[in-house]
Amino acid sequence: GESVGLHLPTLSVQEGDNSIINCAYSNSASDYFIWYKQESGKGPQFIIDIRSNMDKRQGQRVTVLLNKTVKHLSLQIAATQPGDSAVYFCAEMPYSSASKIIFGSGTRLSIRP
């Protein structure tokens, strides 16, 4: 079946460096994508979203890039901080229905001091 996947299950980054977390999706009908951050023992928190008519969207210290040609999504975190340690996962929406959201399994980001 179609699924959202991540290239790397774990990522270790030096504090202050930029982090890049990748996500591959396979449903070409997906027109909306979300990145979530999930800290240990907590529920997922919305970070940033992007619609398929865009290829880049920026937030505070975060940027999401969408490459529809290769069905690839990435989350860039600038100047990574200890508080960024968490599992990050993407979600895609191939249909306008919350019951059809496809969630990736996640990448664990750890920060080296």
Next chain:
Amino acid sequence: DVKVTQSSRYLVKRTGEKVFLECVQDMDHENMFWYRQDPGLGLRLIYFSYDVKMKEKGDIPEGYSVSREKKERFSLILESASTNQTSMYLCASSLDRTGRIGYTFGSGTRLTVV
């Protein structure tokens, strides 16, 4: 801010017990969802509800049921808990059925069935 509150953070139950997981949201959302989250598998939808008294099966409803007697409350029921239902359970609610407006998760309930 929308708050989605799950009543228990951690639960330990015995095999065969009937288990209730409660979820309450305070923003008058009509749409509520129950997921389980397992390592390497992502979130999988168990049941959802678009209105009071209404329920729809998600992708993995077997072994579960739900109750939506009030708009703000959506309960997940494990009729007879089994060890393979050990998981993190996440509740979510959203303002609209697309999930693109106000989609918010609770903090999760980590259930261990022994």
